[in-house]
Amino acid sequence: MKNLVAISLISMVMTFSPTLVAQSNVVKVAVGDIYKGKLKDIGYGMTAEEVLNAIYKEARISHEITYMPDELAIQSVLDGQYDALDLRISELEYDHSQSLVKVNVAIGNIDIYIFSLGEHLDLSLQDLHDKDVVSVQGAVYVDKIKHYKSLHLVTSEEAALMLINGDADVWVAAMQSYDFVKEKYPTIHVSSSPVSREYLYHYLHITQSHLLKRLEASAEYVMKNKVIE
Template sequence: MKLFLLVALLFCWPVHAKPQSDLPTLYFTNLPNNFTASIGAEVVKVAYQKLGIQVEFVDMPTKRALVQSNEGKVDGEIHRIWSIVDSYPNLIRVPTPINYVDQVVFSSIQNVDIKQCADLAPYSVGIVRGVKHAEECTRDLPLQRVFNTDVRMMALLSAQKIDFAVSSWVNGMWLRKSMNIDNVHVVGPPISRQLLYHYVHKKHADLVDKIDAVFQDMQESGELELVRKQVINELLKNAH
């Protein structure tokens, strides 16, 4: 009887999922204090979970991150712009975009409407060093000011030491709240939208179609945009 009960218990014992630590792990570079990257990281994490793969993120500066990814020392990039493969040929772009950057203009000036980069020509305009879409927008402007950090740029914008600042909507709105700036606002509609794509090193070429199918499903179901909005809301709620 005891043997029968033991066998019955073994067959009735709940079957647990494989421990998280036993799942394969991929490592992608992350840009610290970049909130656009935080959105993409959550999308990537959710997508790979659907394939039974866990991911970890490694913080490093933007240039170094690309070099490390291209050399295969990490497994790829959370996301980058379309043309990055022109300079880093060992990276494979996953076709479906997973995030985007709305490039906007911030200012303390009232009653002015900026619709395109050329409209900034008469003014002093701040950008952050290394932010490609901002550099391209202001390349030919005579009064361009380049800052090492967006915190410094927004502080001088609030103090009216510069007229405008070009930034992503997400980063700019987070800075307004975290720095307690109430005299700076978005001026006009977005001047551009940059689509962002996930990249893997060529050693993971067999994953491209699989993860792209997941991204497509997330896009079509609305899950991708839902994840994006949830991360933005959480970032802005926790800004202080």
């Protein structure tokens, strides 16, 4: 009887272990809602999801993408609930070096603009010193404007509402953030030329550091050859 039980247990392990191993090898990628949709170009005629899929496919690493609010995407990877983080600028590596490692190949870029209720303004960063400025929480580029008169860090939706309600004079953000709300708030307009360009990198939770070299080699190949399906 004991032998039969032992054989049954071994059989169960042999039956289920491949599935368990396969699941454990899937890299869970957290992607902020800012990258949602086919129109979210990251600078090379590609969406974030397209380029990430191409890089993981080239590296022969199984992955799954989950969209969530932008701040939650960052925090879920910092906490180790997810294995990898979409595309963020390089300063994130220094702010969270104990939790994140950067795939050190630029695979996109974002241009930063100033937005306001004025249609024909041509503002620069120097024009903002005496204004109430709002920017997106979790956007590391706010370091460039943190010393201004008044800076509020909120979500894209809250930033738009603060402009509409007169609680802020200008909003500094990536065009992708503006695209996320512009149909809902048509009185908000682009009020500057690009005031900054930031290059985007993929990030891994530090527990996934063993994948770094494979993903860097894959990212270099994809960006050189634009292998996007």
